[in-house]
Amino acid sequence: MVNGSPTEAMNLTEVIDEINRIRGTLGPRETFRKPDFLHRLADRLMGSPVLRSQPAVRAFAEDARTFDDDPRLSRTKLHINGEVDNHVFSLFDASYFPALSLDYLTYRKLPADEHLTRRYASNTMPVTIERMTAGFESRVVVALFPENHLDGSQNPDDLIFYFIDKFVERHLRLTRRLVSAVMAEGSFPLVLAAGPAEVERASSWWVRLHEYHHRQGDMPIPDFLPIKRLKPLAGLEELRVDVSSMLACLHDDALPARDALLAYEYILSERLLRYSVEGIPRPNYDAVASQVLFNYLIEADGIRLRDGVIHLDPGLPGVLAAFLAEIETIERRIHSESAERVQRRLLDFANRYADFDETTKDYRHIAYFAEIKQRLGV
Numbered sequence: 001m002v003n004g005s006p007t008e009a010m011n012l013t014e015v016i017d018e019i020n021r022i023r024g025t026l027g028p029r030e031t032f033r034k035p036d037f038l039h040r041l042a043d044r045l046m047g048s049p050v051l052r053s054q055p056a057v058r059a060f061a062e063d064a065r066t067f068d069d070d071p072r073l074s075r076t077k078l079h080i081n082g083e084v085d086n087h088v089f090s091l092f093d094a095s096y097f098p099a100l101s102l103d104y105l106t107y108r109k110l111p112a113d114e115h116l117t118r119r120y121a122s123n124t125m126p127v128t129i130e131r132m133t134a135g136f137e138s139r140v141v142v143a144l145f146p147e148n149h150l151d152g153s154q155n156p157d158d159l160i161f162y163f164i165d166k167f168v169e170r171h172l173r174l175t176r177r178l179v180s181a182v183m184a185e186g187s188f189p190l191v192l193a194a195g196p197a198e199v200e201r202a203s204s205w206w207v208r209l210h211e212y213h214h215r216q217g218d219m220p221i222p223d224f225l226p227i228k229r230l231k232p233l234a235g236l237e238e239l240r241v242d243v244s245s246m247l248a249c250l251h252d253d254a255l256p257a258r259d260a261l262l263a264y265e266y267i268l269s270e271r272l273l274r275y276s277v278e279g280i281p282r283p284n285y286d287a288v289a290s291q292v293l294f295n296y297l298i299e300a301d302g303i304r305l306r307d308g309v310i311h312l313d314p315g316l317p318g319v320l321a322a323f324l325a326e327i328e329t330i331e332r333r334i335h336s337e338s339a340e341r342v343q344r345r346l347l348d349f350a351n352r353y354a355d356f357d358e359t360t361k362d363y364r365h366i367a368y369f370a371e372i373k374q375r376l377g378v
Contacts, residue, residue, distance in 0.1 A: 033150065038067050178376070202259075217240070296319075302315065305368070330342065
C-alpha cells in the first residue's frame with residue numbers, strides 16, 4: 001500500500017501537489033517533444049527534493065534527457081511494467097484523452113479469478129486509483145494505454161491499465177438507470193442486484209476478456225490496426241471482442257458460473273445501452289458499434305422493441321454467435337484477398353446496420369436513444 005504511514009501519505013500529497021503545479025505551466029502541447037523543453041522539464045523535476053525521491057520521477061527524467069537520441073520512454077515503461085511500485089508517472093499525449101499531460105497516479109491492483117487470468121491471458125491491469133493528479137481526474141480517462149505516453153509506442157509486454165473505480169461509478173450512475181428505464185422486467189437480474197463490489201468484479205472480467213480477444217482471430221489488434229482505424233471499423237472491432245467475451249462467459253464451464261453470468265449481463269448492458277446514449281449527438285466509434293449491434297439484434301429477433309421497452313429473446317446468445325460468425329467470415333478472407341478488399345467488406349457490413357449520412361459523411365444517432373437521453377436527462 002502506498003499510504004502505509006502518515007509520512008508516506010504526506011510525502012505523496014506533496015508529490016501530487018507539485019506535479020499539479022508543474023503541469024499547469026507546461027505551455028503548448030506542440031512543444032512536448034522538443035529537446036529543450038524536455039531537458040528543462042527534467043531539470044525542474046530533479047530540482048525538487050520531493051519529486052526526485054520518487055523512482056518513477058527519476059526514470060522519466062532520465063528518459064526526457066535522452067529523448068532526442070532515443071525517442072522511447074524505456075526507463076519509464078520498465079518501471080511501470082516491472083511493477084517496481086504502484087506509481088505511474090509520465091508525460092502523456094493522447095488525442096482522445098486531452099486532459100492528460102504531465103500526470104501521476106498510484107493504484108491498487110485488483111484480484112482476479114485464476115482460470116480467467118490463465119485462459120484469457122493478456123497484459124491487462126485492472127486497478128483502482130488511490131491518488132492522482134488533475135489529468136486522471138477527468139471522467140473520460142477510464143484507461144491508460146502504452147501508446148498514450150509521449151513516445152506513442154506499444155510493446156508486447158507493456159501493461160494496459162483500466163481504472164475500474166471509474167467503470168463502477170459510470171455503471172451505477174448511468175447504465176443502471178438505463179436498464180431500469182428501458183429494459184423489460186427481468187432482463188438483467190444480476191446486474192440490477194449487483195452491489196459495488198460485484199460491479200467492480202464484473203468490470204475487471206470485462207477488460208481482461210476484452211484485451212485478450214483483441215489479440216485473437218484472423219485480424220487481431222494491433223497487427224491490423226491500420227485497416228480498422230476508420231470509425232465504423234474501430235466500432236466493429238469493439239463489437240467483435242465484446243461479443244466474443246460475452247460468449248466466453250456463457251460457454252466456458254471452468255469459469256465460476258454466477259460471476260460469468262454477471263459479466264455477460266454487465267457487458268451486454270454496457271454495450272447495448274450506455275454507449276448508445278453517451279454517443280449522442282455525434283456518435284463516436286463506440287456509439288456506432290452500439291447502433292450496429294442494436295439494429296442487427298432487432299433484425300435477427302435477438303431483441304424486440306415494444307412500446308419503447310427492449311425485450312431480450314431467449315435465443316439471444318445464438319443471435320450473438322451468428323453476429324460474431326459474420327464478422328469472422330469476412331476477416332478470414334484476409335488470407336485470400338487484399339487488405340483493401342476485406343476492409344471494404346467490413347465497412348459494408350457495418351454500414352448495413354448503422355445510419356450513415358452521405359451529406360455530412362458521418363454517422364447519425366438512433367432517435368430511440370436520443371429520446372431516452374432527453375427523457376432521463378443523462
